Amino acid sequence: MRFAVIQFPGSNCDQDCLHALRDDMAQEAEYVWHKTDSLAGFDAVVVPGGFSYGDYLRCGAIARFSPVMAAVKTAAADGPPVFGVCNGFQILCESGLLPGALIRNRSLQFVCEEVGLRVETSDSPFTCAIPVGTILRMPVAHGEGCYFADHETLRDLETHDQVLVRYVDAKTGEPVAAANPNGSLANIAGVCNRERNVFGLMPHPDRACNRRLGSEDGKRIFQSVIDTLAGRRPAPKDDAVLAPVGA
Amino acid sequence: MQSEPAITPELVAKHGLTPEEYQRIETILGRTPNFTELGVFSVMWSEHCSYKNSRIELRKFPTEGPRVLVKAGEENAGVIDVGDGWGVAFKMESHNHPSAIEPFQGAATGVGGIIRDIFTMGARPVFSLNSLRFGPIQGDGEAVRTNRRLFAGVVAGISHYGNCIGIPTIGGEIYFDESYQGNPLVNVFCLGVLRHEQIARGAAKGVGNPVFYVGAETGRDGLAGAAFASRDLTEESKEDRPAVQVGDPFKEKLHLDACLELLATDAVAGIQDMGAAGLTCSTCETASRGGSGVEIDLNLVPQREPGMTPYEILLSESQERMLIIAKKGREAEVQAIFDKWDLPCARIGVVNDDGMMRVKVGDRVAAEIPARALADEAPLYRREAKARPPEPPLDLATVPEVDLHAALLTLLAHPTIASKHWVWRQYDHMVRTGTMVAPGSDAAVFYVREAGKILAATSDCNALYCKLDPREGARIAVAEAARNLACSGATPLAVTDNLNFGNPHRPENFWQLRECVEGLAEMCRAFDTPVTGGNVSLYNENPDGAIFPTPTVGMVGLIEDETHVTTQNFKAEGDVILLLGEPGDELGGSQFLAVVHGRKEGLPPRLNVEHELALQKALRDLIRTGKIRSAHDCSEGGLAVALAECCVSGAEQIGAAFWLEGIRDDQMLFNESQSRVVVSVAAEDAATILARFSEAGVPAQEIGRVGGMELTAEFRHTTYSWPVETLRETWHDSIGKIMGAS
Numbered sequence: 001m002r003f004a005v006i007q008f009p010g011s012n013c014d015q016d017c018l019h020a021l022r023d024d025m026a027q028e029a030e031y032v033w034h035k036t037d038s039l040a041g042f043d044a045v046v047v048p049g050g051f052s053y054g055d056y057l058r059c060g061a062i063a064r065f066s067p068v069m070a071a072v073k074t075a076a077a078d079g080p081p082v083f084g085v086c087n088g089f090q091i092l093c094e095s096g097l098l099p100g101a102l103i104r105n106r107s108l109q110f111v112c113e114e115v116g117l118r119v120e121t122s123d124s125p126f127t128c129a130i131p132v133g134t135i136l137r138m139p140v141a142h143g144e145g146c147y148f149a150d151h152e153t154l155r156d157l158e159t160h161d162q163v164l165v166r167y168v169d170a171k172t173g174e175p176v177a178a179a180n181p182n183g184s185l186a187n188i189a190g191v192c193n194r195e196r197n198v199f200g201l202m203p204h205p206d207r208a209c210n211r212r213l214g215s216e217d218g219k220r221i222f223q224s225v226i227d228t229l230a231g232r233r234p235a236p237k238d239d240a241v242l243a244p245v246g247a
Numbered sequence: 248m249q250s251e252p253a254i255t256p257e258l259v260a261k262h263g264l265t266p267e268e269y270q271r272i273e274t275i276l277g278r279t280p281n282f283t284e285l286g287v288f289s290v291m292w293s294e295h296c297s298y299k300n301s302r303i304e305l306r307k308f309p310t311e312g313p314r315v316l317v318k319a320g321e322e323n324a325g326v327i328d329v330g331d332g333w334g335v336a337f338k339m340e341s342h343n344h345p346s347a348i349e350p351f352q353g354a355a356t357g358v359g360g361i362i363r364d365i366f367t368m369g370a371r372p373v374f375s376l377n378s379l380r381f382g383p384i385q386g387d388g389e390a391v392r393t394n395r396r397l398f399a400g401v402v403a404g405i406s407h408y409g410n411c412i413g414i415p416t417i418g419g420e421i422y423f424d425e426s427y428q429g430n431p432l433v434n435v436f437c438l439g440v441l442r443h444e445q446i447a448r449g450a451a452k453g454v455g456n457p458v459f460y461v462g463a464e465t466g467r468d469g470l471a472g473a474a475f476a477s478r479d480l481t482e483e484s485k486e487d488r489p490a491v492q493v494g495d496p497f498k499e500k501l502h503l504d505a506c507l508e509l510l511a512t513d514a515v516a517g518i519q520d521m522g523a524a525g526l527t528c529s530t531c532e533t534a535s536r537g538g539s540g541v542e543i544d545l546n547l548v549p550q551r552e553p554g555m556t557p558y559e560i561l562l563s564e565s566q567e568r569m570l571i572i573a574k575k576g577r578e579a580e581v582q583a584i585f586d587k588w589d590l591p592c593a594r595i596g597v598v599n600d601d602g603m604m605r606v607k608v609g610d611r612v613a614a615e616i617p618a619r620a621l622a623d624e625a626p627l628y629r630r631e632a633k634a635r636p637p638e639p640p641l642d643l644a645t646v647p648e649v650d651l652h653a654a655l656l657t658l659l660a661h662p663t664i665a666s667k668h669w670v671w672r673q674y675d676h677m678v679r680t681g682t683m684v685a686p687g688s689d690a691a692v693f694y695v696r697e698a699g700k701i702l703a704a705t706s707d708c709n710a711l712y713c714k715l716d717p718r719e720g721a722r723i724a725v726a727e728a729a730r731n732l733a734c735s736g737a738t739p740l741a742v743t744d745n746l747n748f749g750n751p752h753r754p755e756n757f758w759q760l761r762e763c764v765e766g767l768a769e770m771c772r773a774f775d776t777p778v779t780g781g782n783v784s785l786y787n788e789n790p791d792g793a794i795f796p797t798p799t800v801g802m803v804g805l806i807e808d809e810t811h812v813t814t815q816n817f818k819a820e821g822d823v824i825l826l827l828g829e830p831g832d833e834l835g836g837s838q839f840l841a842v843v844h845g846r847k848e849g850l851p852p853r854l855n856v857e858h859e860l861a862l863q864k865a866l867r868d869l870i871r872t873g874k875i876r877s878a879h880d881c882s883e884g885g886l887a888v889a890l891a892e893c894c895v896s897g898a899e900q901i902g903a904a905f906w907l908e909g910i911r912d913d914q915m916l917f918n919e920s921q922s923r924v925v926v927s928v929a930a931e932d933a934a935t936i937l938a939r940f941s942e943a944g945v946p947a948q949e950i951g952r953v954g955g956m957e958l959t960a961e962f963r964h965t966t967y968s969w970p971v972e973t974l975r976e977t978w979h980d981s982i983g984k985i986m987g988a989s
Contacts, residue, residue, distance in 0.1 A: 012413025016680045051411040054497025110673045141675040
């Protein structure tokens with residue numbers, strides 16, 4: 001499979017994502033510079049973490065205007081999986097590709113630590129290889145990761161099974177307040193769009209792909225995307241929005 | 248252009264130059280300097296840039312070794328070989344004075360500066376550490392609130408800069424003591440990786456080669472910061488806030504990527520960052536190193552605001568700027584790369600062969616100074632040193648017996664010993680996906696994927712020991728750093744140091760500096776770890792006097808195999824606890840005496856270098872057998888604190904029971920004798936391992952067992968017991984609770 005890893009000025013997990021995809025997942029992966037306006041030839045798109053354009057205004061607020069984001073929107077409409085990690089999640093929300101917003105952590109401090117994540121549904125290209133209820137361990141590292149949305153949006157997300165991962169106590173699997181690193185509503189760590197091909201999460205699967213780092217759970221998310229693209233897994237709800245294999 | 252002030256003795260004094268130094272300037276120039284030239288000399292001949300008060304002492308350090316690729320003082324940072332054609336560049340630098348005045352930006356730009364030093368060498372920065380010192384943060388009152396504000400501000404500044412630029416902050420140390428009140432220490436360390444053939448040089452070579460200015464525009468921020476850093480901090484220092492720069496980590500990130508992309512093209516003849524003394528320092532140093540001259544035109548320098556004088560442009564310390572000497576004919580390549588990254592890039596001058604640093608404004612010459620004299624011929628001083636009488640040994644009869652159960656909890660809650668989790672949770676310590684051992688263990692361990700190498704790094708200095716006995720304290724700082732590396736499974740390779748002292752004109756301060764340098768030098772030789780660079784920060788004083796002498800040691804080591812990586816926390820129920828080294832009994836200079844009894848006195852522990860070397864070698868050898876499950880050195884707080892940390896510093900907590908015999912229980916629990924390490928091993932391996940240590944001439948004894956949910960100390964007459972949950976909470980949450988109260 002061929003993954004695009006978007007590079008904005010200020011992206012700082014671009015190298016980590018590329019490394020995880022190439023060396024830990026044995027996939028093809030290429031950087032795509034922010035001034036590029038086409039993503040032709042890629043099977044999936046990763047929007048990595050970092051501080052795009054410095055994020056001095058609001059995280060992702062400037063990146064959404066970058067030329068490459070028009071290409072990401074086109075890709076998202078065509079169906080290939082698009083997946084944003086950390087700053088990538090913020091950018092996808094700012095771009096309107098995902099519902100909700102990420103605001104300053106309730107603690108008002110940057111937080112970097114390992115968290116427990118519960119997989120809430122296997123019905124997505126990003127979690128199809130992971131049984132519901134599985135607890136994953138991976139790090140978060142952000143200052144603005146508190147997921148926020150209005151009541152109606154939250155209800156919609158639940159109704160349509162769009163919350164893919166939630167912060168939980170890694171031992172009990174319960175979404176308790178103590179396990180929530182940033183104050184996200186309903187302990188939401190990651191959501192997908194209604195069409196289920198765009199996914200964003202604050203935790204870093206790219207930092208949990210090797211035993212040296214203490215966890216390989218991130219691989220299961222990447223593997224889900226790879227399996228989906230290879231057509232090995234049953235398609236989610238609507239075949240029409242899935243990536244054409246080998247597109 | 249407004250006219251420049253006339254040169255008067257008052258103006259010379261205001262620039263921090265002595266009448267003799269001024270005489271020397273006139274001799275060098277053969278005429279009276281103009282105002283701009285006077286400013287240029289004042290920053291280049293400040294302690295910060297010239298090391299004029301310390302250079303003679305620094306010559307005592309061992310700087311050579313088979314692994315040294317770039318020696319101390321040659322370039323922005325030293326480089327050592329780590330095998331297979333890979334090298335690492337690393338260095339530690341202080342930003343104490345700026346952080347005292349403006350903690351957030353002071354610390355942030357400190358991080359930015361050290362990172363620039365590393366990528367200027369052609370190396371990709373892969374991780375940072377920092378060593379911080381503040382006044383006390385516990386309790387209430389104006390001074391304590393100020394200390395908390397400085398501490399919070401410095402941590403936030405480091406977090407802001409390091410997180411944004413995407414270089415993980417993976418370790419370091421933090422101490423709190425009255426002596427740092429009003430003069431905190433912020434020492435930042437960065438390490439980068441490069442191929443041997445990629446080492447870049449800061450020399451202006453090749454007559455006719457174009458000189459480029461790249462990076463941020465020059466503004467009026469940080470004017471003469473180097474000179475500011477070379478004075479005592481006083482009440483009036485707040486007025487110097489304009490001498491503190493403002494950092495932009497986003498811009499530096501672009502800068503870093505652009506420079507590394509450019510250095511990979513071979514279009515660069517020389518490169519130098521604009522740190523202290525900005526454009527001045529970078530032009531005269533590159534010219535001096537290249538044995539050439541450099542001529543620049545200030546009209547071509549990108550400027551943030553109009554109307555800046557040559558004096559201001561030359562002395563500005565605006566951040567995120569770099570001087571690049573390109574190879575003639577390759578100008579377009581330089582321009583194209585900086586265009587790609589949307590960074591200012593201007594050709595401002597040319598290399599020539601007349602040995603002068605010539606600064607023009609259009610056709611007018613604003614300054615013309617022999618480059619080598621300016622960069623390398625600052626006066627050197629051997630200051631007067633006056634030894635302080637040695638501390639009398641501690642008379643134990645004067646130390647009353649106290650509640651030792653409470654004493655351990657008091658020590659664990661003390662910010663110097665308590666978990667620094669509140670701090671490093673704010674640092675991105677996992678970006679670049681190489682962090683194998685997160686902050687908090689004996690040393691940070693990082694897998695450098697570019698090179699396939701596992702590095703361990705630590706910074707250490709017990710400044711209370713240095714205050715009580717500067718030479719012994721410095722020796723111990725090196726030994727402890729090496730011991731921390733050994734506990735992590737690493738072999739030490741080299742050292743960078745940051746010498747933080749008071750005003751060198753006071754004989755006792757200069758004596759401290761000299762003693763510490765000699766102590767460090769002796770031990771760096773013993774451990775075969777050459778000093779590859781570092782920084783000197785003098786004039787660290789507040790109205791109450793000098794700080795504790797603080798020669799911070801940053802040490803880098805190599806771990807041969809992933810399976811050798813060892814952490815400090817106990818791993819399994821039933822494991823046997825061994826104490827390596829003698830139990831010891833000295834309480835002088837201990838944290839127990841300082842924190843529980845309020846007495847910072849007595850002779851600090853003595854270091855026996857032969858014992859230390861034998862211990863570390865044997866420990867490393869046994870770690871390589873795979874049978875050592877945990878290793879933790881005994882430092883501040885002694886054996887009791889070390890064992891408590893072994894119980895509670897892992898993700899899972901576990902108890903332990905231990906027993907010891909001695910005259911007084913407080914001595915046995917809290918003495919800080921050197922050359923001691925606590926290890927845990929599987930019960931079935933204990934006998935073999937004890938025998939192996941004994942063969943290596945290292946004292947070792949079984950002192951306890953891992954298990955249960957309590958830490959229990961059994962002595963002849965008394966048994967003390969602490970629930971692990973209480974220890975964990977006391978140690979882990981202390982700083983967060985204190986800071987929550989601000």
